[in-house]
Amino acid sequence: MFGYYLDLALRSLRRNKMLTALMVLAIALGIGACMTTFTVLHVLSGDPLPDKSARLFYPQVDPLDMDGYEAGKEPERQVTWIDGMNLLKAKRGERQALMTGGAVPVQPTQSSMDPFFSDARYTTADFFPMFETPFLYGHGWSEAEDDGKARVAVISRSLNDKLFDGKDSTNQILRMKDTAFRVIGVLDNWRPNPHFYDLNMGQYSVAEDVFLPLATSRDLNLARNGSRNCWGKGGGNDDEHLEVATCVWLQFWVQLQSADKAADYRTFLDNYSKEQKALGRFERPSNVRLSNLMEWLDVNKVVPSDVRLQSWLALGFLMVCLVNTVGLMLAKFLRRSGELGVRRALGASRREVFMQLLVEAGVIGLAGGVGGVLLAYLGLWLVRLQPADYASLAHLDLPMLLITFVLAITASLLSGLLPAWRACQITPALQLKSQ
Numbered sequence: 001m002f003g004y005y006l007d008l009a010l011r012s013l014r015r016n017k018m019l020t021a022l023m024v025l026a027i028a029l030g031i032g033a034c035m036t037t038f039t040v041l042h043v044l045s046g047d048p049l050p051d052k053s054a055r056l057f058y059p060q061v062d063p064l065d066m067d068g069y070e071a072g073k074e075p076e077r078q079v080t081w082i083d084g085m086n087l088l089k090a091k092r093g094e095r096q097a098l099m100t101g102g103a104v105p106v107q108p109t110q111s112s113m114d115p116f117f118s119d120a121r122y123t124t125a126d127f128f129p130m131f132e133t134p135f136l137y138g139h140g141w142s143e144a145e146d147d148g149k150a151r152v153a154v155i156s157r158s159l160n161d162k163l164f165d166g167k168d169s170t171n172q173i174l175r176m177k178d179t180a181f182r183v184i185g186v187l188d189n190w191r192p193n194p195h196f197y198d199l200n201m202g203q204y205s206v207a208e209d210v211f212l213p214l215a216t217s218r219d220l221n222l223a224r225n226g227s228r229n230c231w232g233k234g235g236g237n238d239d240e241h242l243e244v245a246t247c248v249w250l251q252f253w254v255q256l257q258s259a260d261k262a263a264d265y266r267t268f269l270d271n272y273s274k275e276q277k278a279l280g281r282f283e284r285p286s287n288v289r290l291s292n293l294m295e296w297l298d299v300n301k302v303v304p305s306d307v308r309l310q311s312w313l314a315l316g317f318l319m320v321c322l323v324n325t326v327g328l329m330l331a332k333f334l335r336r337s338g339e340l341g342v343r344r345a346l347g348a349s350r351r352e353v354f355m356q357l358l359v360e361a362g363v364i365g366l367a368g369g370v371g372g373v374l375l376a377y378l379g380l381w382l383v384r385l386q387p388a389d390y391a392s393l394a395h396l397d398l399p400m401l402l403i404t405f406v407l408a409i410t411a412s413l414l415s416g417l418l419p420a421w422r423a424c425q426i427t428p429a430l431q432l433k434s435q
Contacts, residue, residue: 006359013363016332020364023328027368027415030321031408032375037307037314039376039400040383043393044204044303048192052132053293057254057262059087060289061273063246063282065232074299075287076229078200078248082281088124092268093254093261095130099123100250101201102217102224104210107175108163118159118209119201122217122224128154128185130255131197136160138170138185141213149219154185154211176210179220187211193393194302196293198251200226203302204390218243266290304390322415329364329419333357350424357420358413365412369405376404 013020047053061083062075079087084098102120127133128140137160141152153174160169174181187207194203212222224239230247242249256262266288273286291299376396383394396404 006363010363013360016335019328019332023325023332023364024367024371026321026325026328027365027408027412028371028375030318031368031372031404031411032379033314034311034318034407035372035376035396035400035404036379036383037311038403039380039396040390040394041303041307041311042400043193043395044307044390046193047294048194048196049132049293052255055255055257056130056293057093057256057265058291058293058296059252059254059265059269060291061269061276061282062284062287063248063276065246065283067231069284071285073287075289076248077300078227078229079250079252080246080248081243081250083276084250084252086272087252087254090268090272092265093256095126095255097124097127097130097197097253098214098250099127099198099252100214100224101198101208101226102222104176104212104222106159106163106210107178109173109175110163113163119206119225120210120212120217120222121198121208122212122214122222124214126255127197127211130253131192133190134188136186136188137168138183140185140211146213146215149215150213151179151181151216152184152213153181154187155183156187156207156209157189159209160186177220177222181212194297194390196297196302197253198226199300199302200251202389203300204388204393224249262290262292304388318411322411325364325412325415326418329361329416330422333419333423354420354424357423358416361412361416361420362409364416365409366405368412369408372408373401373404 049056059079060075060077061079063080063083064076079098088096088098100122102122103117104120105115106118107115121127125141125143125146128135133140136157138154140154141150145152153176155163155169155174157166160166163169163174164172169183169186172183174183190207192207195201195205195207217224221240226249228242228247228249230245232246254265256265269288269290270286273282273288276282277284277286297303373396380394380396384391
């Protein structure tokens, strides 16, 4: 019967081309607007490490003095060098990484290429296994190389393509700031979305091109980027004395295997804070937080509020389009009262007529879905032209493509319920008498 209903639907749609086009256009506009904004929201609110995010945590302690103290206020979002090193060396997690962002002057060996700056990540050995970075060649460095301030580097695939023509560059020499570094690893394409491990460098920025041991970067006084908050008389205004300054400027992540381990680690943070207060380093009462990856993104409000607002507005626009579609379908179905009355008189039940009209509504929704996809692609192309750092991420993936058609057909079927039910209430005798 479905094939028969489909044939009837196609015949009916061809008979009223203008009305059909208006219904398809209404659904396409609503679906296109919705899927453009929903796709952007989907991209921005995704889990960057879905298999591991629940086991990655961002610890916070409050090392500030009593100036401006407010009870219950969120502690600092970064750590000092002293606290970062203490937490790192305590090794209370399965893995832990201390880091900051920077920029390094790369000096190519090719005479045809001028020196240039590349974004860098100064971090510790566990960064690579903890964040599951994919390696194209080689590997990361070891804890011993951290401690030894080794001149080693991991570079991105794009930088490897630029400097070494995409070949295996492990054990090659890379000169930065007049210092020779040995390349020990090349990352494959890797762009976590968002840039969760350091939101100070841009919430949706690309991953860095150069990764160096944190201790090495401090030994060579390499330039750093990102925020810094200093307080009291121990605050430093230059990067050379950050190890002893009362400044927070480092990010610290820890991997914990279970909820019990997370509870134990939070207790450890609380005890550490009280210990530092007893030593005179901390002045405020103990105030610690331990957020997993997705909670940390919520704390930092990573998804722009205007994107959420646009999604609600697009949903409202879809509802307006559906109301218009209901009116158009009602006019179309009631105009066919004579045809439907004949079908009823020949023995078709109300249920069969109702299903016939719903199939027709579904076909309209499918056509509207095709138009909606085209409009969504156009909308996302316009989004990618914007200067926002997340703009380049706006692409319609396969799940969202399937959702587009499901949403279009579902919306069309819902729009067709009232018109189809109303058309089924036609009295066959009256329609036959009027023919």
